[in-house]
Amino acid sequence: MKPLGPIPAGYGAIDGELAIAGRKASELVELAGRTPLFVYSRELVEQRVAELRAALPARVALHYAVKANPHAPLLAAMTGLVDGFDIASGGELEMIRAAGINPARISFAGPGKRDAELEAAIAAGVTLNLESEGEAARALAIADRLGVVPKLAVRVNPDFDLKGSGMKMGGGAKPFGVDAERVPALVGTILAAGADWQGFHIFAGSQALDAAAIADTQAQTIALAARLSREVGQPLPKCNLGGGFGIPYFPGDIPLDLASVGAALGERLAQLPAELAETRFCIELGRYLVGEAGVYLTRIVDRKVSHGETYLVTDGGLHHQLAASGNFGTVVRRNYPVAIASRFDAPVEEEASVVGCLCTPLDRLADKAGFPRAEVGDLVAVFCAGAYGASASPAMFLGQGPAAELLV
Template structure:
């Protein structure tokens, strides 16, 4: 080891953690997946199937929705949509991809600032709109009237609760998302009076929470809030979308969310729910928890250089494909994602290196002073947790490098 002190990396996901030697993804060596060119994302649907099975066991009777913003690659959606009860979309672009793999009745569309053409496409298809403002409700009703159809409308509530400890809080404060809870009953009454097919509530309080206690508390508060709003509105919601926020361990010291505990606590909450919710269905909408661990990003070492006593490995991939791992997507303090040398999994660390991308910005750092086995030009580096908010959430056209390949394992 050099004198430079290593910084920790996050935990390697369970599906890969025990591997020694060659990393295998869906049974094939990483080097095989990389043969047609790097950088490449490889996604394994079997890992999502495992997560979905864990969800089914912990949350019997609760609908599982996939928030496709986490990874909307069409081939990927085709592979995993059958494992889901519903898909949640955030734009007309995502809507078109969701409609290719799921019936409209199983799709909901949330997001502020929906344009008229987006509302029209969703209403014509028969998708549920999670309304984000009274203005949006007016436009949706007018568009449905012009189309001569009954729109499926739910109300997204800006809850007076927040998800404790979440990486991204989206409730409990003034917000562009949803309608302040206090104004929701009046809007529901108006939608019902206008003859809309009122579908219920959507409440989203935050993302990336690892505390079972915090998630369970938020879900209980959400159920209580939905009951209170329904009573005030005088209408029982067919569906209460409880949001999600299930996090994944990205960084050293993070522990996995205990989904079994959350499920048991939700079952208790629902067993004691107010009468107005007796016939409601409940859904949980998840992105990263379902798909983050299912994806890896493989990039090759193009150059190795020393500067000021430190060693840099320069890859053919960087933040233009995997922004989140550089610490510039939704994190305040930069920490290292789990990464490894793909053909030397489990090998003893021999040196401390910084793993950087080819972009002309110091932000393009995928591993800051990480301890790795000795690497050479041409070696393959693997970044884990690349299945969510990877290619889709990165500035791919920045500096004109080619996009990463994205491959779904079969």
């Protein structure tokens, strides 16, 4: 039997069924009218924000990386919880504006911004995290044509990465940001053009569970921001320290020691050099804010045995949960936390694989894991589904279409 990932804190059972935000899984499915269904718990997101606020220095603002989950009601709920939003496309700009969020709270990072996206962002007063000299030139020309003073920051490609991170976004050649040694010259051009200089965005990696590695990266980020500001010859208005706080997805993963990240950052901020004395700092988090607050519910439509192995065939799959299937950047496939939601407190009785309804061997939500005996009609829960689920999976594959989504 292969192990399953750890079920996040905050979930319990009512009448033997998985309960999310105090409501039974079957009740939530009834409310949504169908499976597959993503359920996001507002309460768990609020709790996470409160933990972050308690652990991090008060001087550090909290930004939400919209790419993790742009579900409209969730964005609306986030407005009162976080200080800013980071978007990665013109599409996300539209989503966030539709949620009524003030564009002054938004920054826009991401390679390959089209002219139309730059124009929409500049006109709205969004801060652009510039990814290259070419993008800077286009942004300045567009702002000039619009007669607007653009809010510009530079995304720096640092010479270091976030050790142990699932996704490295710095350290060597990268399509993201401007190589650190060319940044002072670019900032000089931005200042000379009369733009509203916002500062640096330095994002070194994502999905790290090692507090010491995060603290070390934050220290290197602050040192780099100070060095670049000295070379620019101006105090730094803002510094986005990146994020990279990970969540436990797999067996053996240990939750991040948030208190020690916060304490180390507090110590760094207490000894800032002169050019950063007045700098406003922020961190930018996606999955850490919303990942564990989401559950994907899918119904078993068939139970079958092949060569002695049991398959629970569901109406969901990798078209909604690419990451849980092991096809979103993982090298070795391991099981996410998965459970039979309708028999949540029942003991393990058999080994089974939970598969999706797509005709590909890649469509596997749990591989040879231990479950209570489940039948057709039972609900399966895939946890850690609040980030990079619905919006990061190929919903149109095989004509399946999107899952329902519910914020409770």
